[in-house]
Amino acid sequence: MLSERLTTILPDLTFNEALEITKIHSIAGELDNNTGLITTRPFRRPHHTSSPVSIIGGGRIPKPGEISLAHFGVLFLDEIPEFKKSTLEVLRGPLEDRQVTISRVTSTLTYPSNFVLIASMNPCPCGYYGTDDNKCNCSEQAIAKYMGQISGPLLDRIDLHIEVKPVEYRKISSDEKTETSEEIKQRVNNARNIQLERYKGLNIYSNSELTPALTNKFCKLDSNSKELLKKAFERLGLSGRAYGRILKVARTIADLDNSENIQQVHIAEAIQYRSLDRKYWKH
């Protein structure tokens, strides 16, 4: 419901991004005869029975995989714990490096894979864990196995963790006007333009691509924010990788807010998106 609509608010492409997407789709043979340049960001939704090779690419006749076809777009993994563990773990490298290198006997190929990973899941196999009336009939082991499909390192690479609660009846039935995709997209485009302007000449397009050195340069914190982050770091037991990712998310929130510096509220919101893994995963 939500994820499918994400395509309607993704920021506009730059020409270089569009060219690179079209190149990959050209090699994979996914262009139809009437399309020249691809002008919309790709949204890939592989089924959970997909094999590791179909996800990262390669094969006897090498072809870009789903992660490269989702370059500069979205890779949506619905029901992520249903994927094979081996399929999920291959995502670790590309999520960090934003490219994938496939080595074969005769040649080594590198395909870019700078995608946004959107994943969705239930809290247990039957989907009722934690309800009042104990409707859940999963065993402890089944739940542990289900949640264990998503390893710590993979979880660490996901910046935003959120719970989606069922909508209350009052809201479904209300005629209250909700925001349209166009309005949201306007804000997204503004935030993205701020980033494009700031990273001009650095060959990066968005906050998530910042290297550690660039993070230090562009995500400066005031003393209050530093204190807050320190506390969260200790209480939530965050990893070094999570620290960098919180800073980048805070940078994006500040950009959405049109604020030049990252403020305490931005850091606080970014931290809030990282607190769920401690609740659902007992690492």
Next chain:
Amino acid sequence: MLSKVKTMSLEGLNGYLVEIQSDVTGGLPSFDIVGLPDMRVKEAKERVRAAIKNCGVEFPSRKILVNLAPADKKKEGTFFDLPIAVGILYAIEEIKDAENFENTCFLGELSLDGTINKINGVLPMCIEAVNLGIKRVIIPKANCKEAEIIHGLEIIPVEDLDEVIEYLRGDYEIQTIIGNNKFVLNNNGSNNLNFSEVKGQETAKRALEIAASGSHNCLLIRKPRFWKDYAF
């Protein structure tokens, strides 16, 4: 006689120049392709033979050797069919003195009846061709749209081998398409979905807005109805 035809190949996301050298000499009739061809390139032999025959040209009953230079790189794909066919036709002098031949790059897969089929990877290969100063490409008509993105590229879209032969002989005119890079890059997903249809869910919407703005990864955990927050 020896002929040389320019074509491109792919390595990852980038194209590189391949020169197809065809030598047709006397001797026992044979047809060999060397220069690390994979199965698909080797099979080109049969397609090229049938396509040339079905275009009304007698396939030479002589010793034919085709080399794909640089010979130390593995060649994959079916797009060598057209340049191999053109190379052989040039070597047996069915085509002579074609205008601007050295500055033309050929790409295309042949059917047995001579029709030229759509191929993969035209865009990266044409980009590299332009980088190397090759201004004119002869490619399948079905791939024309993607090549049009490249500014200043002269594209000759072709549908069958007959057309290519006539064109190179100068007996037939094909409208050249010049590429240009003027595009409207607005990304309005063509589907009819809209966030206005989603009632409530403000937190999730906000998170997706952040994800879209800064390309951040996002995990959505669906909570069932009547969730006890103290369950953990």
